[in-house]
Amino acid sequence: MVAANWKMHTTPADAGALAATIAARTRVDGPVIRVICPPFVCLAAVRDALAGSDVAVGAQNIHHEPLGAYTGEVSAPMLAGLATWVILGHSERRRDAGETDEQIGRKLRQAVAAKLRPIVCVGEQLAERESGRAADIVADQVRAIIGGYAGEGEALARLGIVIAYEPVWAIGTGRNATGADAAAMAGLIRATLDELEFTAGGAAVPVLYGGSVTAANAGEFFAEPAIDGALVGGASLKPEEMAGIVARAGLTAQARANGIA
Ligand code: PEP
Numbered sequence: 001m002v003a004a005n006w007k008m009h010t011t012p013a014d015a016g017a018l019a020a021t022i023a024a025r026t027r028v029d030g031p032v033i034r035v036i037c038p039p040f041v042c043l044a045a046v047r048d049a050l051a052g053s054d055v056a057v058g059a060q061n062i063h064h065e066p067l068g069a070y071t072g073e074v075s076a077p078m079l080a081g082l083a084t085w086v087i088l089g090h091s092e093r094r095r096d097a098g099e100t101d102e103q104i105g106r107k108l109r110q111a112v113a114a115k116l117r118p119i120v121c122v123g124e125q126l127a128e129r130e131s132g133r134a135a136d137i138v139a140d141q142v143r144a145i146i147g148g149y150a151g152e153g154e155a156l157a158r159l160g161i162v163i164a165y166e167p168v169w170a171i172g173t174g175r176n177a178t179g180a181d182a183a184a185m186a187g188l189i190r191a192t193l194d195e196l197e198f199t200a201g202g203a204a205v206p207v208l209y210g211g212s213v214t215a216a217n218a219g220e221f222f223a224e225p226a227i228d229g230a231l232v233g234g235a236s237l238k239p240e241e242m243a244g245i246v247a248r249a250g251l252t253a254q255a256r257a258n259g260i261a
Contacts, residue, residue, distance in 0.1 A: 001033040001162065001206060001229030002026070002246050003119060004236030005060060005087060008039060015042035016049035018237070023055045025243040028250030031257065033229070035085050035119075036236075040074055043082040058085030058119070061093055064106035066113070076107075076114035086116040087231075089145065091123060091168045101144035108145060108161075117160045119231060120145055121210070122189065126169035135188050138165065142192040149196075157204045163189050164231040170211025172234060182209040183224035190226075215244025222252040 010018060015038050026034055037058035038046045047057050059082070063073040079086070088111060089104035104120070111118040122141040124134040142163070149156055165185045170176050177185075186207035193205060209221045210231030221227045229249060235241035 001035070001208060002242070002249050003035040003058065003085070003087075003162075003164075003208065003229070003231045004037060004242065005090070005210075005231060005233045006036070006038045006042075006237060007060070007092070007233060009237055010038055010042050012042050012045045015039075016045040018239070019046040019055070020049040021239045022236075022242045023050055023053045025239045026055075026246035028246055030250030030253030032246055032249045032253050034246060037083075037085065037087055043079070047082055056085055057083045058087060059083045059116070060087050060090065062086055062088070062107055062110055062114075062116070064103045064110060066110060076110040076116055079114065079116060084117060085119060086111050087119045087121065087164075089121045089141075091121060091166060091171055095168075101141055105145045105148050108149070108156075112156065112159055115159065117162065119162045119164050119208070121164045121166050121231070123166040123168050123171075123211070129167065129169065134167070135185070138185055139188060139192045142189055143196060146193065147196055162206045162208060162228075164208040164210045165189060166210035166231060172212070174212050176212040176217055177209070179209075179220040179224045179227070182221055183226040186224070186226035213245065215241050215248070218245045218248045222248055225256075 019036050034055045035058045036046055037060050059079050062076045063070055066075050066077050088107045093099045108118055122138050124137040128134055128137045165182055167177050189207055206228035208229045208231045209227050213230045213232045214235045218230060
């Protein structure tokens with residue numbers, strides 16, 4: 001799976017053309033799920049541009065309530081017909097909007113109710129990694145966001161929850177984690193889901209890596225069997241980068257389907 005997070009880039013006037021170019025440049029033989037997450041105001045343009053393709057549309061956030069006095073916010077039910085995926089708990093929202101794990105857990109409930117497939121982001125800060133606390137931080141985030149779902153894991157798995165491990169120090173910095181680090185964190189995330197008695201089992205949950213992924217380094221992550229794809233920020237606005245990343249994902253998907261990776 002390769003998901004594109006366009007962040008606060010593009011306008012309704014240019015987003016459709018970019019999405020169509022990326023869709024055309026990322027057609028591959030392997031079974032790769034492709035998702036483009038533009039800003040809210042570009043969702044309709046991107047949906048229309050991708051109609052007839054198998055590239056899905058995602059939102060970058062939802063509110064933790066379905067409706068109410070929340071000026072400037074967008075709720076999950078409002079996205080009906082516009083998006084089928086949603087990114088939850090991105091570190092830029094934790095940083096800029098003060099989102100907490102508790103709120104992200106409530107957003108997850110809203111996504112499930114609206115049948116939006118969630119991409120739940122977790123990841124440690126640089127100081128947390130340097131002080132040897134990265135694993136504890138990420139496990140705590142998984143517990144806090146998904147723990148409320150103990151016993152409902154099958155519903156989440158049926159909906160197709162995806163977790164993105166995104167070390168905060170690697171996002172938009174050009175400094176990526178290693179494939180081995182990302183794989184270790186994916187193992188920890190799945191073990192934490194098992195510990196929560198996530199009923200479908202942690203193994204059923206795809207884990208993506210995100211943080212300065214490019215066409216040049218994507219292969220290092222996809223070579224790890226524990227990693228199921230990438231959440232791509234900056235490079236996702238560049239069709240040639242997306243072409244390279246998805247081509248890599250396609251080769252990996254084919255190899256895994258043939259039992260040779
Ligand atoms: C992201 O926005 O989720 C991300 C990983 O950004 P970048 O690829 O630019 O680091």
